[in-house]
Amino acid sequence: MSVDYQQLIEELTEEYEKARARTGELRQKISELTASATSPRESVKVTVGAQGDLRAIEFPTSAYKRMPPAELSGALMAAINEAKEKAQGMLNELMAPSMPAGASFLDLVQGKAELPALKGAEPGMPSIVREYLSGNDTASVQDTNRNG
Numbered sequence: 001m002s003v004d005y006q007q008l009i010e011e012l013t014e015e016y017e018k019a020r021a022r023t024g025e026l027r028q029k030i031s032e033l034t035a036s037a038t039s040p041r042e043s044v045k046v047t048v049g050a051q052g053d054l055r056a057i058e059f060p061t062s063a064y065k066r067m068p069p070a071e072l073s074g075a076l077m078a079a080i081n082e083a084k085e086k087a088q089g090m091l092n093e094l095m096a097p098s099m100p101a102g103a104s105f106l107d108l109v110q111g112k113a114e115l116p117a118l119k120g121a122e123p124g125m126p127s128i129v130r131e132y133l134s135g136n137d138t139a140s141v142q143d144t145n146r147n148g
Contacts, residue, residue, distance in 0.1 A: 035086035
């Protein structure tokens with residue numbers, strides 16, 4: 001069996017373009033991801049982005065006007081934390097298909113990932129390249145540029 005490098009290059013280029021398109025789609029979804037939370041008395045509603053960045057603070061009712069500053073601050077912080085947790089959960093779900101089996105995206109970015117789960121993960125490469133790199137391809141190499 002000989003290796004057709006032109007075909008291999010075309011396959012790798014196609015896989016690269018697909019991966020690049022998936023990455024672009026993922027980046028777009030992450031940039032659009034938002035989560036909201038409202039305090040129990042509906043005094044405050046907050047919206048955060050995928051990274052927990054504060055996008056909006058709303059006061060749906062006038063209840064905030066009757067709250068002491070410390071209570072309002074507590075309601076605001078609780079709503080922000082709840083919205084961040086929701087956003088992190090949504091981000092983790094979004095990233096799950098890109099992660100090795102048994103690995104959590106959130107654990108990875110928070111430095112909590114179990115390294116054995118990541119060490120055993122196979123890199124995403126075509127089987128023909130993996131076979132070639134492992135030495136399973138013992139056939140002669142065909143020089144596709146010899147005649148042209």
